[in-house]
Amino acid sequence: MLQFYPQIRAVHVTAVIASGMIFLVRGIAVQARAAWPLAAPVRYVSYLVDTVLLAAGVTLVVVLPGAMFANGWLEVKLILVAAYIVIGTFALKRAHTMRRKLLFFIAALCTYAIIITIAWTHSPLGPLIWLLH
Ligand code: HEM
The missing domain is CATH 4.10.280 (MYOD Basic-Helix-Loop-Helix Domain, subunit B)
Incomplete structure (x- = not known):
C-alpha cells in the first residue's frame, strides 16, 4: 500500500482544502443570516467530503511507518x-x-x-x- 502514499496523501490534502472551503463559505453565509448552510443537500455534500478526508487520513496512518508518529x-x-x-x-x-x-x-x-x-x-x-x- 505504501506505493500509493502520494495518491492517498493527495486525496487527503484535496479533501482538507475542500472541507475547509465549504466550512468557510457556510460560516460566512450563517453570519449573513442565510438559511441554506443548514439545508440537507449542503450537509450531505459536507459529510461526503469529510468522510473522504477521514478515510484518507486513516489510510495514511495505516500505510505509514509507526515511527513517523513517535x-x-x-x-x-x-x-x-x-x-x-x-x-x-x-x-x-x-x-x-x-x-x-x-x-x-x-x-x-x-x-x-x-x-x-x-x-x-x-x-x-x-x-x-x-x-x-
Ligand atoms: C480537520 C481535519 C484534518 C486536517 C485539516 C488535516 C490536514 C492535513 C494536511 C494539510 C496534511 C499534509 C501535510 C503535509 O503537507 O506534509 C495531512 C497529512 C496527514 N494527515 Fe491529516 N488532516 C486532518 C484530519 C486527519 C485525520 C482525521 C487523520 C487520521 C485519522 C489524519 C492523518 C494524517 C496523516 C497520517 C498525514 C500524513 C503526513 C505526511 O504524509 O507527512 N488527518 N493532514
Whole structure:
C-alpha cells in the first residue's frame, strides 16, 4: 500500500482544502443570516467530503511507518480535529446568538489552521514550533 502514499496523501490534502472551503463559505453565509448552510443537500455534500478526508487520513496512518508518529503529533492533531468538529457545530448551528456564532467560527478557523501546521511540521507544538526556533 505504501506505493500509493502520494495518491492517498493527495486525496487527503484535496479533501482538507475542500472541507475547509465549504466550512468557510457556510460560516460566512450563517453570519449573513442565510438559511441554506443548514439545508440537507449542503450537509450531505459536507459529510461526503469529510468522510473522504477521514478515510484518507486513516489510510495514511495505516500505510505509514509507526515511527513517523513517535513524537505524538498525530494524537494532538486528532484531539484538535474532535475539538474543531464540536466548535464548528456551535459556529454553524448550536450557538444561540450571532455574536457567539461568530466567536465560535473564528475559533474553528484558528483550530483548523493549527491542525494544518501540526500536519505540516509533524510536531505536536504546531505553530509554536516557529516561535520556539
Ligand atoms: C480537520 C481535519 C484534518 C486536517 C485539516 C488535516 C490536514 C492535513 C494536511 C494539510 C496534511 C499534509 C501535510 C503535509 O503537507 O506534509 C495531512 C497529512 C496527514 N494527515 Fe491529516 N488532516 C486532518 C484530519 C486527519 C485525520 C482525521 C487523520 C487520521 C485519522 C489524519 C492523518 C494524517 C496523516 C497520517 C498525514 C500524513 C503526513 C505526511 O504524509 O507527512 N488527518 N493532514
